[in-house]
Amino acid sequence: MVERNAVLGVVSVALGMVLSPGPNMMYLVSRSIGQGRRAGLISLSGVVAGFLVYLAAANLGLAVLLAAFPQVLAVIRLAGAAYLLWLAWQAVRPGGVSVFAVRDVPPDSPRRLFTMGLMTNLLNPKIAVLYVSVIPQFVDVSRGDVLLQGVVLGGLQIAVAATVNSSIVLAAGGVAGFLAPRPGWLRAQRLVTGGMLGALAVTIAVPGGASHLLAG
Template structure:
């Protein structure tokens, strides 16, 4: 067997927890789905999925090893990611902040641009960068073919990530409709999401260097 079931389950749980944590992908996909329709959200999701594939290929080619060879680079990405997630948390928690499901109005854009925006948003997502650079390598068994393990475990991450984000796209408009006019529920959702996001930013700031 290429990978152990323990590794598959571990990656699945890590990705599920990260995917359910409000971040750039969720905010972008929800806003597109609510503001421009489900089809637009699914088009942006296709770009997000390709972004996952780019990270998977990069990781299999030695993305994680780059951080091992250049420790300072890992620190830079880690700090930048923590600051960015902290900024997203502040945007939710500050007075006048907005909920993921009560986004600002977005101008309609063409499908090609929707796809590109989904791709770029994911490629610049610090959560995904750290997942592949620091977390996924922890589940790799050096005694087995590394390339094959990255493909399998990365595939698990992509399937779960796309499924969760797909549910966000399909349910964002309906949930936004249910929450619209219920300011107290929106406030609770915003505070819960912002607090979780802030906690993840702190966790990311203290993330350890990936194992060799």
């Protein structure tokens, strides 16, 4: 079954990913600010549906692959670390824009909000890499059912993402209003996010780092 360190590792990665600027967060924040909290929550339901699609597709294929070729984890580990470093750079690079910068968006129907949330997530390369290159490295072939481990760890990621994004949707308007006249705070948000992702990338890149993440 899934060990404690794997749970802590996935939760840490999930937090770093969900707090980093990306298509999902930008879409949810823009809808919440431009069309209200209800629109943001409907959009989030579409995003969660996209996570479930990735969870099913990735684990059905990866369960077979990792059981047959455990060495693939080394390649997955390096690819995941490289992508986390790229996300960290996007967050801290000069000229970057905070996700809480106010943007004007036209109103949409609930059906379109859900569909756009779903498609935004399905077409989000960050989530694709998360399920294909990052989460699988926390799977331990020696601990039994690989498919079950993948489902449990993916479920943890979805729970973290849904919880954090719900909080962001509910607070987006107030946060945007607070940060708009404070460019220093917007910059600090980007730097903290980039630092978290960079630290996770370095830990993951070290052999055995994922399984010992936050150990002790």
